[in-house]
Amino acid sequence: MEPLTVHEGIAALLDRTNVDTDQIIPKQFLKKVSRTGYGIHLFHDWRFLENGSDNPDFELNNPAFKGASILVAGDNFGCGSSREHAPWSILDYGFRVVVSTSFADIFYSNCFKNGILPVVVSAPDLAKLMSEIRENEGVPFKVDLAEQQLTTPAGTVITFVVDDFRRECLLSGLDDIAWTLQHESAIGDFEQKQQDTDPWLWSV
Amino acid sequence: MGKTLYEKIWEKHLVVDKPGAVTVIYVDRHLVHEVTSPQAFEGLRLNGQKVRRPDKTVATMDHSIPTQNRHLPIADPIAAEQVETLKRNCRENDIKLFDLSNPAQGIIHVIAPEQGYIMPGMVVVCGDSHTATHGAFGALAFGIGTSEVEHVFATQTLQQYRSKTMRVHFDGDLPETSTAKDMTLAVIGKIGTAGGNGHVIEYTGDAVKRLSMEGRMTLCNMAIESGARAGMVAPDETTFAYLKGRVNMPTGDQWEQAVASWKRLVSDFDATYDENIVITTKDVVPQVTWGTSPGQVTGIDQNVPSPDDFENAGDKESCRKALSYMGLEGGTPMSEIVIDHVFIGSCTNSRIEDLRAAAQLADGKKVSDSVTAIVVPGSGIIKEQAEKEGLDQIFIKAGFQWREPGCSMCLAMNDDVLRPGDRCASTSNRNFEGRQGKGSRTHLLSPEMATAAAIEGKLVDVRNWL
Ligand code: SF4
Numbered sequence: 310m311e312p313l314t315v316h317e318g319i320a321a322l323l324d325r326t327n328v329d330t331d332q333i334i335p336k337q338f339l340k341k342v343s344r345t346g347y348g349i350h351l352f353h354d355w356r357f358l359e360n361g362s363d364n365p366d367f368e369l370n371n372p373a374f375k376g377a378s379i380l381v382a383g384d385n386f387g388c389g390s391s392r393e394h395a396p397w398s399i400l401d402y403g404f405r406v407v408v409s410t411s412f413a414d415i416f417y418s419n420c421f422k423n424g425i426l427p428v429v430v431s432a433p434d435l436a437k438l439m440s441e442i443r444e445n446e447g448v449p450f451k452v453d454l455a456e457q458q459l460t461t462p463a464g465t466v467i468t469f470v471v472d473d474f475r476r477e478c479l480l481s482g483l484d485d486i487a488w489t490l491q492h493e494s495a496i497g498d499f500e501q502k503q504q505d506t507d508p509w510l511w512s513v
Numbered sequence: 514m515g516k517t518l519y520e521k522i523w524e525k526h527l528v529v530d531k532p533g534a535v536t537v538i539y540v541d542r543h544l545v546h547e548v549t550s551p552q553a554f555e556g557l558r559l560n561g562q563k564v565r566r567p568d569k570t571v572a573t574m575d576h577s578i579p580t581q582n583r584h585l586p587i588a589d590p591i592a593a594e595q596v597e598t599l600k601r602n603c604r605e606n607d608i609k610l611f612d613l614s615n616p617a618q619g620i621i622h623v624i625a626p627e628q629g630y631i632m633p634g635m636v637v638v639c640g641d642s643h644t645a646t647h648g649a650f651g652a653l654a655f656g657i658g659t660s661e662v663e664h665v666f667a668t669q670t671l672q673q674y675r676s677k678t679m680r681v682h683f684d685g686d687l688p689e690t691s692t693a694k695d696m697t698l699a700v701i702g703k704i705g706t707a708g709g710n711g712h713v714i715e716y717t718g719d720a721v722k723r724l725s726m727e728g729r730m731t732l733c734n735m736a737i738e739s740g741a742r743a744g745m746v747a748p749d750e751t752t753f754a755y756l757k758g759r760v761n762m763p764t765g766d767q768w769e770q771a772v773a774s775w776k777r778l779v780s781d782f783d784a785t786y787d788e789n790i791v792i793t794t795k796d797v798v799p800q801v802t803w804g805t806s807p808g809q810v811t812g813i814d815q816n817v818p819s820p821d822d823f824e825n826a827g828d829k830e831s832c833r834k835a836l837s838y839m840g841l842e843g844g845t846p847m848s849e850i851v852i853d854h855v856f857i858g859s860c861t862n863s864r865i866e867d868l869r870a871a872a873q874l875a876d877g878k879k880v881s882d883s884v885t886a887i888v889v890p891g892s893g894i895i896k897e898q899a900e901k902e903g904l905d906q907i908f909i910k911a912g913f914q915w916r917e918p919g920c921s922m923c924l925a926m927n928d929d930v931l932r933p934g935d936r937c938a939s940t941s942n943r944n945f946e947g948r949q950g951k952g953s954r955t956h957l958l959s960p961e962m963a964t965a966a967a968i969e970g971k972l973v974d975v976r977n978w979l
Contacts, residue, residue, distance in 0.1 A: 326827050327706060327806055331945040336926045340577060340591035342551035342598050344659075354947050384827065385707040388740065388806075389945060391642040391656035392549065411707060414742050415642060415656055422660035472674070474535045485660075486560070489537055489668045492529045496670055499528045499539050509763035509771040510541050510635065 311424040312482030313454055316405050318378030320450040322442040323368050326383035330416065333387070333395040347394055348401030373446035379406040381438055386427075387416025396423045406452050408459070410435050421475050422485065426454060428469045437465055454480055515781025517678050518747050519713045522653040522778070526636050528670050535672040541635040542652075543665050545572035545608065546621050547599040548926070549640030553663035554602040564606040566669045571630055572603050573611040575620045577926045580889050580916035583613060592927065606666075619892025619918040622646040622860035626730070627894055629759030633748035633775040638665060643860050643942065644743075645736040649729035650756070651748035651778045653713070656737065676713040676742045677787040680780075683718035685794040690976040692870075693728035694862060694940070694959035696720065697735040698800035698810045699792060706808040709741030712788060715780060716746050720794045726755040727866040734861045735942050738807040747779040799975055801847055802944045802957040804835030809944075811847060813962065813974045819843025838946055839954050840934070848972050850956065854937035855880075855967035856949070857913075857960050858889030859923035862940035865895050867960040872904040874964040874978065880912035881970030887914040887929065889921040913967065925949045938966040 338350040355367045363370045369377070380399070386409040387395060396419045399407065407420065408428045420427045430438070441463050442448055451460045454476060459467045471479075478485065489496075504511050516524075529537035543566075550572070557563070564570060577592035587593040596613070603610040611618045617628060622643055625631050637647045637654035640662040647654035657671065665671055681700055701708075714736050716729075724732065729746045736744025753772055756762050763771050798812040809832070811818065817836070820829040820843065836843060841850070857863070857871055868890060880886045888908050890896040896918055899905055905915045922929040923941035925948070931937055933952025940963050941948075944955035956972065965975045 326831060329806070329945050331943070331948055335947055335951070336924050339548050339926065340589070340595055342555070342595060344552045344555075354951055385710075385740070388706055389642070389943065391640060391658055393552075393640075393658035393660060396658075411710060413707070413740060414710060415658060419658035419660065422658060472535075473533060485672055486664050486667050489529075489664065489670060489672060492537060493668075495528050495537075496539070496668060500669075503539070507634070507771075507774065509632065509767050512761075512763045512767060 310482045310484060313405060313424055313426055313479050315451065315453045316378065316426070317449055317451045318405070319374060319376055319447055320379040320381050320438070320442050321369055321374035321377035322439055323380060323382040324439060327385045327388055328382055329389035330387060330392050330395040331389055334392065334398045339392060339394050344397055345401060347398035348403065351398040351402040371446065376403065378403050379408065379450050379452065380404045381408045381435070381442060384410045386412050388413040391415045393419050393423070396420050396425050400425055408435070408438065421479060424479065424482070426452065426471070426479060428452065428459060430459070430467055430469060434467050441465065515784035517780040517784045517786060518651060518715055518745060518778055519653060519676065519678050522634055522636065523675060525634070536675065537670045538636060538673050539670050540638050540665050541569060542625070542630055542637040543570045544621050544625050544637065544639035544644065545570060545662070546576055546639070546641060547574045547595040548576045549659050550602065550662055551595065551598045552659050553640070553666055554606070556663045557666050560667070562667050564608060564666045567607040569669060570608045571625065572599060572608050573618055573621050573624055574599055574613060576920045576924065578613060578919045579927050580919045580921045580929060583917050616893045616897070619890070619895070620860045620863065620920055622734070623863060623891030623895070626650065626726070627892055629756065629761035632756065632771070633752060633778050638671060642737045643734055645741070646730050646734040646860055648733040648736065648743050648745035649726060650752055651745060651775065653743055653745065655743040677711050679709060679712040679714045679741065679788040679790065680786040681714050681716050681790045681792065683716065683720040683792050683794045685720070687720040687794050687797060690979050691797050691799055692959040692961060693724050693731040695797050695800045696792070696794070697732045698802070698807065698957065699797045700790070701735065701739045701807045702800065702810040703792065704739050704790060706738060706806050707740045709736065709739035712741050714739070714741045714744040715786070716744060718794065721746055722749065725866060726751060727864040730864070731861055735807065738942060748775050799959060799962050801962065801972055802955070803839065803841060803847065804832065805838050805944055805946050806831070806835070807942065807944060807957060809835055810957070813847050813972065815847055817841050817843055817845045817847060848974055850936070850972045852936045852938045852956065852966055852971060853884055854931060854935050855884055855886035855963050856889070856922040856937055856939040856941065857887070857963050858891070858921050859941035860891065861942045862960050863889060863891030863895065865898050867940065868895065868899050868904050869902070871960040871964040872907045874961060875911040875913065875968070876907050878911050878968045880967045883970050884967050886912065886967040887916055887922065889916040890918050892918050922949050938963045938972060
């Protein structure tokens with residue numbers, strides 16, 4: 310996983326609420342057996358017209374947002390299915406940070422597993438960020454994970470909170486399987502104990 | 514202070530619980546399907562690892578498989594590759610697989626309880642959000658992402674944060690003409706699609722206790738649609754009766770020992786929840802969604818809402834967008850919405866009880882000429898049982914198509930796809946834009962309501978039918 314410490318990039322605006330995983334990556338693109346190459350399908354149904362060309366009305370097709378790496382979106386982003394194809398497609402498209410007032414649980418945790426930082430801000434702060442993007446399309450934001458701070462050229466400074474452990478993992482790019490396997494003996498002990506206390510769980 | 518059911522299960526599964534770090538919990542059952550697992554197996558392979566506990570893992574193929582012409586090879590080459598990949602991965606890792614040739618194959622959340630893989634008190638996970646279904650047994654069951662699937666493969670554990678708890682109490686009796694589906698939709702209508710975020714829901718109340726296991730599975734299945742991590746119901750005699758004698762259940766003394774332990778899986782009387790919601794059960798009339806999120810739901814006797822009916826600007830806008838996508842006008846009575854497709858199936862409503870209820874209404878009637886209706890049983894076992902009872906013949910005579918088990922039109926990853934503008938009365942769980950096919954329109958409802966809609970060619974109040 311690519312570590313994320315300080316990230317600066319163009320902020321793109323997707324002013325829609327309850328953006329669900331079926332919109333982020335429609336199911337016809339879930340049939341692959343790899344983790345990469347989903348970026349071209351991100352927001353497919355919104356992004357492309359029937360004939361396959363770019364939908365000029367779709368927010369992210371705005372030329373000012375070309376190369377954006379920070380996505381600013383409405384409430385409850387990422388609801389719906391557990392498909393990790395959603396963060397994979399977001400990452401593959403080029404986003405490293407997603408900003409919203411709230412995220413669906415599974416999506417939120419999937420982000421960290423893939424080196425994406427979901428930033429939760431208050432509703433007034435989100436409104437402020439959105440209006441700054443509207444006034445100055447293509448504006449870059451800066452996100453400092455260690456400081457847990459988002460800053461804009463207009464001088465807005467927003468503090469956000471990320472759980473310590475998740476922050477450390479993202480700052481260092483630590484692999485969570487490797488982390489858990491440091492505790493392998495505890496897993497073995499647990500299994501031993503459970504076989505004594507709840508043997509029926511081991512009868513199949 | 515007392516503990517909730519969730520807290521009891523959580524605490525019994527702690528493997529690593531140190532301040533300042535994430536908690537590691539043990540996983541008793543890992544369910545696997547073809548869509549969210551290949552990348553996890555691949556990651557495992559790249560690290561030179563194998564599945565730690567194949568004996569706690571079980572797999573099936575359900576999402577991308579066809580529901581007709583099963584004797585032919587799968588036509589879609591990418592779906593075929595997914596199915597083959599799952600076969601190979603299970604073989605290489607000694608995982609029990611219910612493949613298409615197995616008579617018990619079906620939707621993972623239908624077959625796992627059916628085959629006795631789910632017990633009260635377990636931690637159950639699957640790379641699929643509707644894993645919440647298994648909370649019906651008093652298990653802590655939730656969906657995970659593919660990286661987490663790989664983590665479970667490698668370690669049989671999961672890194673987790675403790676959830677908050679929410680009690681959803683159904684006060685009073687459910688009207689006889691309403692179902693578990695109406696209960697679960699009513700909850701989402703009340704708390705919204707983000708109302709449960711960060712929480713595990715426990716459903717309580719007499720109306721819940723009176724539900725069959727099938728009904729409880731329907732109820733818990735859609736916990737995720739309110740944003741909750743999981744939904745659960747405390748195990749009781751109904752649970753034990755369902756489990757007793759199933760394949761993979763303990764027998765003899767061990768069964769007695771297990772039941773004695775399961776009986777302790779109830780929230781203590783003095784336990785407190787972070788949130789408390791009360792639903793007045795007698796007011797739960799048959800529910801139907803009108804919009805593009807399961808929270809956009811109302812009673813069949815109501816009208817389609819207008820943006821003006823909402824206070825908050827965001828809700829007004831969501832309503833406007835949903836109506837435009839759904840091709841509906843605010844103020845239209847729900848019971849005047851004309852439909853052209855009906856789907857009876859999915860892990861929400863494809864169990865034998867659902868099919869019996871639907872068949873009873875369809876018996877001797879005819880599906881409207883303007884409607885295409887399909888019935889997709891949740892598993893091979895259910896299909897066989899239904900055929901034994903003659904339900905398939907009732908459906909076929911009435912003009913429904915009778916299919917092979919799978920997810921089918923719930924997410925339309927196989928060829929059961931709607932066309933743009935098609936309007937479907939569906940017993941599934943998601944009505945997101947494009948869920949059943951690009952541009953298609955979905956109304957979620959119970960199997961009874963779906964059947965009545967198929968026959969009349971429009972949404973109808975099933976209470977006038979019963
Ligand atoms: S039936 Fe639908 S919701 Fe259930 S597992 Fe299949 S696709 Fe998911």
